[in-house]
Amino acid sequence: MHNSRWSSAVRMSYLAAIAGVLVALLALPTVGGLALVVRDGATGFLDLPHDIHRLRPAQPTRILDADGGTIAEIADKRRDPVPLEEVSPVMAEAVIAIEDRRFYEHGGLDLRSVFRAAVRTAQGDLQGGSTLTQQYVKNVLVESAESSEEAADARAVSIGRKVRELRYALGAEHRMTKREILEGYLNISYFGNSVYGVEAAAQRYFSTPAENLSLRQAALLAGLVKGPALYDPVQRPDAARDRRDTVLESMVRTGAVSRKEAEAAQARGLGMNLSPPAAPAGCHSSDRPFFCSYVLTWLQERPGLGGDAAQSEKWLKSGGLTIRTTLDPAMQRAAQQAVEDSVPVGDASGKVAVGVLVDPATGGVRAMAQNRDYGLDSGGRGVTAVNFAVDAELGGSAGFQAGSTFKAFTAAAALKEGRGFGTSFDSPRSTTVSGMRSCSGEKRPDWRVRNHGDSTSGKHDMLTGTRNSVNTYFAQLQKRVGLCDTVQTARALGVHRADGAPLGEWNSFTLGDQEVAPLTMASAYAVFANRGVRCEPRPVTAVSDGAGTDRLAPSCSRVLPRGVADATSRVLSQPFKPGGTAAALGIGRPAAGKTGTTDNAAAAWFAGFTPGLAGAVALGDPRGAAQHPLRDVTIGGTFYPTVYGGTLPGPIWQQTMREATEGTREEPFPRPPGRFTGGGSGADRPQGGDDSTRRVPDVVGRAREDAVRALEAAGYAPSVGEVTVPSDEPEGRVAATNPRPGADLPEGAVVNVFVSRGG
Structure with a gap:
């Protein structure tokens, strides 16, 4: 998408030729026949995959309740992605100045840097020469790796990795805008101390959002990307300050800041205001942690999730999924309150009380509560990671x-x-x-x-x-x-x-x-x-992965x-x-x-x-x-x-059910067949005669599905006509039944239902 006057085909052929020369230069110490190496390098370059969009960097998974509210976010790394508009402009300028000052001029490959690095590499001193786009690609390759071997290969200091990285970088430049690449880079980069992404880094080191970063703060963070451990401001503040000042000098050379502004920032300390390191998102941070853990374990146990247990866990924690659950938040609150009202969390008795609600028509788990706080069980009263509502294999107990x-x-x-x-x-x-x-x-x-x-x-x-x-x-x-x-x-x-x-x-x-x-x-x-x-x-x-549901x-x-x-x-x-x-x-x-x-x-x-x-x-x-x-x-x-x-x-059950069913339509239990009443005490037999004869309930004006359920509950076989009839009842509602409401019919008889098409 960059502003090149070349056609894509011509440009790619040209870059392939350059890549061939690059491969030859990098291979000079060990390979003879320069022309042959150039040809093979160019051909191999064109054969490499190039679409960065097919790779998916690690993204947190969201677990939602039945109303669409968030139960939890699950991730193996703490990362809070933000749009570029919510990043201080000086932060973007600092990164470009120190990492890739020609970012807006090249198309993913900076020839000056590449040839300089190639010559030095050929002399035995392996150099980088990576553009910001290539660094973004490298991070995506690492994050999207499906195994530790793939991740190691994406980090390897090798000719093959460099060429593959370059091919993807060119593809990224073709498919993405510069703003999209910069935004992706800032959100995926590692800033040390288990911090990924500029928003998390701003919060960790300065207790401020990325959009409020000052010049000296932005320069410090930009300097961390090259060597997070080497320039760690917590453990190595002097090295971090030297690196920050280097970034400020680079910003002067690019014109991002004036000499006066840079010197003013260099004269000040690091100005850090550390926040506690944020733990990776997970069930522990949810207010419904036991249901959350049940969801994850249940999904991992399902066939078709893919791969072994380790791969399934990675998929759930980094696949950017949206998991929609059956949990009803109102019912969950009712169950949790009822449990804790009778047996408080941390009660001296040590007893555990557990409540579960299930939708009979679908099997959906509507609530799951217990009088415990979620956490590693260190012997402390009222804290456990065991979900006593489910089987042992799903993270529960022996029952x-x-x-x-x-x-x-x-x-x-x-x-x-x-x-x-x-x-x-x-x-x-x-x-x-x-x-x-x-x-x-x-x-x-x-x-x-x-x-x-x-x-x-x-x-x-x-x-x-x-x-x-x-x-x-x-x-x-x-x-x-x-x-x-x-x-x-x-x-x-x-x-x-x-x-x-x-x-x-x-x-x-x-x-x-x-x-x-x-x-x-x-x-x-x-x-x-x-x-x-x-x-x-x-x-x-339902489970959505961005491509489908x-x-x-x-x-x-x-x-x-x-x-x-x-x-x-x-x-x-x-x-x-x-x-x-x-x-x-x-x-x-x-x-x-x-x-x-x-x-x-x-x-x-x-x-x-x-x-x-x-x-x-x-x-x-x-x-x-x-x-x-x-x-x-x-x-x-x-x-x-x-x-x-x-x-x-x-x-506990009574309190839970009263609140969970509040506002829902009251339904009677279906009358059992008369054959079960004979020969008994008669204590439960209906007054007024034979249990096998009853009256047709009045379902006129009700929705078709409700009417069918009511008739079935009364022991009849409803038959809904395909042709609608004119009626004063609203369209789609029941206009009439045959036999009429109140008629005496034997159990199992057919009741015809006529649906209104309005007046």
Whole structure:
């Protein structure tokens, strides 16, 4: 783009010839046959790649929340790029004066400097002769290197590197303006003391932005580029001052400043005002650090990211990506506040409280909170780098025993086999269950199980057994269903151990004495909310690299029949009813869930959901449950003889869900098929007759998608007509249904939906 009167082809041929001579001169000490070397050097020069735009210097990656707000910037080097307009003009003049005073005259190659360097190199004294453009290219080659070997090659003092650098420099001059090259150079150059770019350098050495740099400050920084360690103003202030004065002399020779201005600056000291070195951008500087670390680890674990772990990490830290996530900032604030209100950060108890929210329809992780500050765990209370919400392989822990939250999987397995709500057992305070077998057919020993804590004894069916979390009921239900069927149902819902070991197939499976992560339980319960469809939990919706965007669609599949999922939701709504273990935990809208408490008070849980949001809360002790159980403990200033699922995890879930769902439309749970109500206690049966007949809801005036969801939730099969109809309702809204709203129809009947095209 420079002002040359030559055509590109003629100019490039001329420069290729010059390059051939340059190669010959540089090779003179070892090669004979000058003409042959000139010819081969020119040909090789033209064959080299030249487009600097195909190289991408290291750029920070931005992680955004669902609203587009910045969660964090990730980089392996601290660099704050700024446009040239935000750099003091005297800084640009100082760099040009000391590094390349003919910058605006040449086209990337300064022949005077090159031939002088070539002759001296041929005499055994390797010289530079690089233009500012070539220096910019060298830095880009180093920054864009995909391995340490490539980076070393880009820095090598060799003929090959010089020629390749020159080819790219000519390409840069052809594709970029001088201002763009200068701006790139100032933002990519190293200024010593782990500082990259002029903005970071101005802040580090003078605690001022680059646009406010004075003459003597700019001269000092310009002098650092040639030898950041040699002229280090912190460790070698005298050398730095001499170098600064040299820069000022060069500026006088170029006419950038007057002799008087230079002497005035030379008479003064360095004038530094050091700021603490800024750490590279990363999750540690985010206010949502644990979710941030989960995003990075999740992406590195995904196939197709490219290369090995080291290459993936480099790509994430220097690829200039924009990562759009599923995190809802309002929901995150609600979850974090609820966790810290009950179990403050640094609480003397040492207990960790964790909360996770998941969108059932997409698997998107909407919130991830824990009562810890992010940092290297040095033994200090309340500080950790462990994300207790996720599995160990994703940067988490070995998990927490989930307690009675596992009873939901036993109920789902029973319903899947066609057993109804009325499936009942005499459930005494203790009983012995025998004859259970693992999936391999191995017989399990007799199991003595007892009720305790928030359970009651007596005759129970599936509804009252769940309402009161009766251990002896679920032990017998698991035997009736089969241990293997129960385990396989849990696996189908995505349940797995946090430590990576296989799920244990033992008698007490239904009581949840296996360690899982809160994200796993929130995702599993989300299957019930999503009517049997499981969506793999994910924190990312799209990744952009400047050239394109990779959108990561939800990965969903049906793992339970719709009617079974709806019936399980009905079962799990029972704890919220009077006398239930979650009777005081209502959130002002339809909800379902289950408390979880382990026999040895190792951990306490609550997992629950609405039709549109699922969440799980776990409370435990990372120092070890056996040594630090949830008994006789003071948490948040309150003493607890024993912490149950409804004691702390339940209220944390309640507070989180109330705030997270505020302002969203309230939806009812779908009515389960009538086949599950027979033979039971009838306590949960709707008043007014057969559960398989109901009334068409009024969806007139609602958006088409909302109307379809409401009709499906009511148990009908909506059919939206392709032809719109005239109506007083706004265009795109539902104008009418057939049968009309309020009509009595059997479950599964088709309801025709007609969309308005306006009046």
